Amino acid sequence: MAKTTDKTDRPDSGRTQKEKFNRSLRIFDYVWLYRWKFILSFIILAISSLVFLVLLQLPGEALNVISGKGKYDLTVTEIFTLLAVLLIIQAPLSFLRVRLQAEVSEKAMASLRKDLYGKILHLQIPFFERTRVGEITSRITNDITQIQGIFSLTLAEFLRQLIILTGAIIFILWTMTKLALVSLAIFPVVVVAAMFFGKYVRKMTKARQEQLAASNVIVEESLSSITTVKAYTNEEFERSRYGQSIDETVRISLKTASARGLFSSFIVTVMFGSLFYIIYRAVLLVQAGSLPEGDLFSFVIFTALIGGSIASLGNFYGEIVSALGASDRVVDILDSEETEGANAGAMEVETRSSSVSNSSTAKIEGNIHYSNVHFNYPTRPDIQVLKGIDLTIKPGEKIALVGASGSGKSTIMKLLLRFYPISDGSITVDGKNVEDYDLHHFRDNLALVPQEVLLFGGSIRENIAYGALNATEEAIREAARQANALEFIEKFPEGFDTIVGDRGIQLSGGQRQRVAIARAILKNPAILLLDEATSSLDAESERVVQEALDRLMEGRTSIIIAHRLATIREVDRIYVIENGRIVEQGTHDELNAVTDGAYSALARLQFQLD
Numbered sequence: 001m002a003k004t005t006d007k008t009d010r011p012d013s014g015r016t017q018k019e020k021f022n023r024s025l026r027i028f029d030y031v032w033l034y035r036w037k038f039i040l041s042f043i044i045l046a047i048s049s050l051v052f053l054v055l056l057q058l059p060g061e062a063l064n065v066i067s068g069k070g071k072y073d074l075t076v077t078e079i080f081t082l083l084a085v086l087l088i089i090q091a092p093l094s095f096l097r098v099r100l101q102a103e104v105s106e107k108a109m110a111s112l113r114k115d116l117y118g119k120i121l122h123l124q125i126p127f128f129e130r131t132r133v134g135e136i137t138s139r140i141t142n143d144i145t146q147i148q149g150i151f152s153l154t155l156a157e158f159l160r161q162l163i164i165l166t167g168a169i170i171f172i173l174w175t176m177t178k179l180a181l182v183s184l185a186i187f188p189v190v191v192v193a194a195m196f197f198g199k200y201v202r203k204m205t206k207a208r209q210e211q212l213a214a215s216n217v218i219v220e221e222s223l224s225s226i227t228t229v230k231a232y233t234n235e236e237f238e239r240s241r242y243g244q245s246i247d248e249t250v251r252i253s254l255k256t257a258s259a260r261g262l263f264s265s266f267i268v269t270v271m272f273g274s275l276f277y278i279i280y281r282a283v284l285l286v287q288a289g290s291l292p293e294g295d296l297f298s299f300v301i302f303t304a305l306i307g308g309s310i311a312s313l314g315n316f317y318g319e320i321v322s323a324l325g326a327s328d329r330v331v332d333i334l335d336s337e338e339t340e341g342a343n344a345g346a347m348e349v350e351t352r353s354s355s356v357s358n359s360s361t362a363k364i365e366g367n368i369h370y371s372n373v374h375f376n377y378p379t380r381p382d383i384q385v386l387k388g389i390d391l392t393i394k395p396g397e398k399i400a401l402v403g404a405s406g407s408g409k410s411t412i413m414k415l416l417l418r419f420y421p422i423s424d425g426s427i428t429v430d431g432k433n434v435e436d437y438d439l440h441h442f443r444d445n446l447a448l449v450p451q452e453v454l455l456f457g458g459s460i461r462e463n464i465a466y467g468a469l470n471a472t473e474e475a476i477r478e479a480a481r482q483a484n485a486l487e488f489i490e491k492f493p494e495g496f497d498t499i500v501g502d503r504g505i506q507l508s509g510g511q512r513q514r515v516a517i518a519r520a521i522l523k524n525p526a527i528l529l530l531d532e533a534t535s536s537l538d539a540e541s542e543r544v545v546q547e548a549l550d551r552l553m554e555g556r557t558s559i560i561i562a563h564r565l566a567t568i569r570e571v572d573r574i575y576v577i578e579n580g581r582i583v584e585q586g587t588h589d590e591l592n593a594v595t596d597g598a599y600s601a602l603a604r605l606q607f608q609l610d
C-alpha cells in the first residue's frame with residue numbers, strides 16, 4: 001500500500017515568497033465579483049468598532065460622574081441611556097455585516113470550488129498519476145475552507161482588532177499619557193513573547209493533526225481494500241500499522257500538551273503579572289489624587305483590550321499566512337498549464353452539456369493509422385514503452401492486440417484516447433492527426449469498455465445514461481437489451497432504479513460488464529476500445545457478455561486487447577506486441593500456421609490450458 005506522506009508533487013520551482021504572495025492574491029478575484037457588498041461590510045465593521053470604543057469609555061465616565069470628576073456634562077442615567085442607544089445601533093449593524101460577509105464568502109468560494117473542480121477534471125492524466133486523490137480532495141475541501149474562513153471571519157476580525165488597538169492606544173495616550181507610556185513600554189513586549197510561544201504551540205498542534213491525518217489515511221486505504229486485507233488475512237498487520245501511527249499521535253499530542261501547559265502558565269504569570277503591575281502603578285496615581293477612579297477603570301479596560309487585540313492580531317495573522325499558503329496551492333492548480341487539448345476549456349463544457357454526444361462537427365468514420373509511434377510515460381522518461389508502432393485499421397475493422405503483460409497493449413489504446421502526448425511518430429484518424437481534433441468531439445466518437453468495470457455509486461439507469469446524458473428512457477432500455485442486461489436488470493425489484501453501491505460492488509463482474517457495454521452502445525461511437533476482462537466469467541456469463549460485445553462491435557472500428565485468444569478468432573487482424581514492438585500480424589489462421597511464431601506459441605499454451 002502507498003506511503004502515507006501527503007506531499008505536493010508540483011514543483012515549487014524556486015518561487016519566491018513575494019511571488020507566492022502575489023499569486024495567492026488572485027483568490028481576491030473571486031471576492032471582487034461581490035466587491036460592493038464586501039466593501040460595505042467593512043465600512044459597517046469600521047463603524048461598529050468605533051462605536052464599541054466609545055461604548056467602553058462610558059462606564060468609566062459614569063464612575064467619574066459619581067466622584068464629581070465627569071469630563072462631559074452628563075448624568076449617570078444619561079450615560080447609560082447613551083450606552084443602551086449605542087448597543088441598539090450596534091445590533092442591526094452586526095447582523096448586516098455578518099450576513100454580508102457570509103454571502104460574499106459563500107458565493108465567492110462556491111465559484112472558486114466550481115472553477116477548481118472544473119479545472120481539475122480537465123487536467124491531463126499524468127497529473128492524476130502524480131497526485132494522490134486525497135491530496136486533490138484536500139485542495140477542494142480543506143484549502144478552500146481555510147480561504148473561506150479568511151473572508152467570512154478572519155479578515156474582518158483582523159481589521160476590527162486593528163481599529164480597536166489603534167483607538168485604544170490613542171485613547172489612553174490622550175487621556176492618561178504617563179500611565180499609557182508605562183504600559184506601552186511593558187505590554188507589547190510581553191504580548192509579542194506570548195505570540196512566539198503561541199506560534200510554537202500551533203506548530204506542534206499542526207504536527208499532531210498531520211499525524212492524525214496520516215492515521216486516517218491508513219484506515220481509509222485498508223477499508224477501501226478490505227477484501228484484499230481479509231483475503232490475505234492481514235487484519236493484524238493493518239491493525240498494528242494503525243496502532244503504531246496512533247501511538248505516534250499520542251506522543252506528539254503529549255509534547256503539544258506540555259507546550260500548551262507551559263504556554264498557559266506563562267500567560268497566567270507573566271501576562272497577568274505585568275497587567276497587575278501596571279494596575280498597581282495606576283492605583284498609586286489614584287491614591288496620589290492625580291488620576292480619577294473612573295479613568296482607572298477605563299484604563300484597566302483599555303489595557304486589557306490592547307493586550308487582547310495584540311494577541312488576537314497574532315493569531316489572525318497566523319491564519320492569514322496559512323490561508324495564503326492554501327491559496328497558493330489552489331492557484332497552482334487553477335493556473336496549471338497541464339490542461340487537456342487547447343479546446344477543452346470549461347466554457348465549452350457548459351455549452352456542451354445540453355447536447356452531449358451530438359457534436360456539430362462531422363462524425364468520425366474510424367480510419368485509424370499509427371505511424372512509427374514511440375512513447376514513454378512522462379513519469380518514467382527513461383523507459384521507452386512503445387518503440388515504433390505502425391498499424392492501420394480501416395473503418396469497421398476489428399483488430400486485436402495480444403502479447404505478454406506489460407508489452408504495451410493498453411498504452412497503444414491510451415494514446416488513441418489522447419491521455420498522453422506521443423513522444424515521436426503520429427496517430428491519425430480519418431487522415432487527420434488526433435491532436436488536431438477538438439478533444440470533446442474526438443472522444444465523443446470513442447467508447448472504452450475497460451477490463452475492470454467500476455461503476456458510479458448511483459442507479460443502473462444513471463450508470464447506463466453516462467454514455468449519453470440526455471438519452472431517453474427507451475434508448476436506455478434498448479441499450480440494456482442489446483447489452484444482454486435487460487433481463488437481469490428487470491429481475492431486480494427496483495429495476496433500472498437499483499442502486500449499484502459504491503463502485504458497483506453490488507453487481508457481479510459479468511453484470512457490471514454488461515452495464516458498461518450498454519453505456520457504450522448508448523454512446524454509439526465510431527471507434528470502440530475493448531480491454532477484455534481477464535477475470536474468468538463462468539461459461540454462461542461469458543457467452544452473454546461475448547454476445548453483447550459482438551453486437552456492440554458491429555459496424556464499428558474496434559480495437560480489442562485480447563487476453564483469451566479463443567475470443568478473437570474472428571477478428572480481421574491480430575497484432576502480436578512484444579516489448580513495445582509489433583512482432584507479428586495477420587489473422588488467427590495465418591498466425592497460427594507460423595511454426596515457432598510468437599502467436600502460435602501463445603495459442604498452443606492457451607488452448608492446452610483451456
Ligand SMILES: Nc1ncnc2c1ncn2[C@@H]1O[C@H](COP(=O)(O)OP(=O)(O)OP(=O)(O)O)[C@@H](O)[C@H]1O
Pocket residue numbers: 129377379380385403404405406407408409410411412
Ligand atoms: N501510467 C503509467 N506510468 C508509467 N508507466 C506505465 C504506466 N502504465 C503502464 N506503464 C508501463 O508501461 C509498460 C506497458 O504497460 P501496458 O499497460 O501498456 O502493458 P499491457 O501490455 O497492456 O499489459 P497488461 O496485459 O498487463 O495490461 C509497462 O512496463 C508498465 O509498467
